[in-house]
Amino acid sequence: MSARVLIVEDEAKLAELLRDYFVQAGFETDVLGRGDGVEAHLARREAELVILDLQLPGKDGLEVCKALRARGDRPAIIMVTARVDEIDRLLGLELGADDYVCKPFSPREVVARAHAVLRRLRAVPAGDSLRVGGLELQRGSRRVLVQGDELALTRIEFELLATLMEQPQRVWSRAQLLERVRGTDLSAWERNIDGHVKNLRAKLRPYFKGASPIRSVYGVGYGLDSMVLGT
Incomplete structure (x- = not known):
């Protein structure tokens, strides 16, 4: 499955590890370390999927997700949080994210979830x-x-x-x-x-x-x- 993914993660080693796994899986991959650069980046280089950390410098993941959905941008979004109890709160906020993962995680799991999300979104036939x-x-x-x-x-x-x-x-x-x-x-x-x-x-x-x-x-x-x- 070929697609461009944007990884927004301020932990440099984790971001690089995720990038390597996504590249190996056949994705075109960009990496950002701050939340306040996401919208400008996507305006230059569209992505089909965004891996979005919750805690980011500049603008946190919640605000980034809200801003993208408010503008009508529809990349798939997988939100990453450091606490499992945060997922319950995030689900209730109806942010428009497509999936959630909790640290620590296996990079293979994130790639597998990315495939699942993209398969589901691509399977929706227009006009059905x-x-x-x-x-x-x-x-x-x-x-x-x-x-x-x-x-x-x-x-x-x-x-x-x-x-x-x-x-x-x-x-x-x-x-x-x-x-x-x-x-x-x-x-x-x-x-x-x-x-x-x-x-x-x-x-x-x-x-x-x-x-x-x-x-x-x-x-x-x-x-x-x-x-x-x-x-």
Whole structure:
């Protein structure tokens, strides 16, 4: 898999180690040691993937990620943190990152996650639409229409709804949903999915007379409610 990756890491030895592994895996690789140079660098040299450390001089990884997403830049982002408990907080912030890894890590694991994220993003066919009841989801334009009205969703809410609509009769476990929206197994944080489902339900309920088109199956997970959707 060929792609250009930008590694943003202020620990020089770690950055060089990651660069070597990505080069060996066939990636074109650039390295930056500060967060405040990322946007200018990407304006000169586009990257399909950014490995972004959380703690950076100049501008931290949170601000860099927010700035890229606010501008509409869509490189895949894998965020790196030094503390496992930070991942739970980052997931809740809805920054738009595609995956998270915690130090210390194996460089091979980071490369493997990069492949998984890029495969998932490249697999989305432009213009592919899903329709279930009054719901329409357009993957290419990343739009969701509910009974003709456009619904504003976060990235994770969009991916959750897309997953549920792909197989309307299926019930998905929390771990399966997280694997679909993140591209990697984050079962240790699977309860985070409940908050995203809660927010998605709140946005959908006004269109279905207060009922939720997403049902909970005790001890299993979530699926679409055919009774509410009228399917």
